Amino acid sequence: MPETRSAAEIRESIEANRAELGLAVERLRGEVTKATDWRRQLELHRKEVLIGAAVAGFVLGGGIAPYIAGWLLDSQHQPLIAVYYYTLIYGVLGLIAMLPMKETNELALA
Numbered sequence: 001m002p003e004t005r006s007a008a009e010i011r012e013s014i015e016a017n018r019a020e021l022g023l024a025v026e027r028l029r030g031e032v033t034k035a036t037d038w039r040r041q042l043e044l045h046r047k048e049v050l051i052g053a054a055v056a057g058f059v060l061g062g063g064i065a066p067y068i069a070g071w072l073l074d075s076q077h078q079p080l081i082a083v084y085y086y087t088l089i090y091g092v093l094g095l096i097a098m099l100p101m102k103e104t105n106e107l108a109l110a
Contacts, residue, residue, distance in 0.1 A: 042049055068089065072082035
């Protein structure tokens with residue numbers, strides 16, 4: 001036969017469950033905050049991020065550079081001018097990549 005509980009026992013059980021649920025939600029909130037903190041993730045996985053960035057830069061630079069160089073040589077018909085344009089284009093791309101880097105841009109040159 002099912003056990004009958006008094007109203008006070010039921011209220012006490014509800015309050016205990018509510019408190020337990022509140023702790024679980026707070027714990028979950030902390031775990032989600034920790035998991036979605038991209039700065040902390042970068043700090044924890046610095047080596048992997050640097051390796052990935054190096055590979056991406058190598059692939060993009062090695063994959064795009066020959067096409068740009070070939071296009072410049074074909075369009076300019078003068079190898080020296082093509083080299084100047086090639087250098088200029090990559091300098092501008094580097095500058096564009098560095099503009100949003102506030103921490104780097106605020107450092108004083110020694």
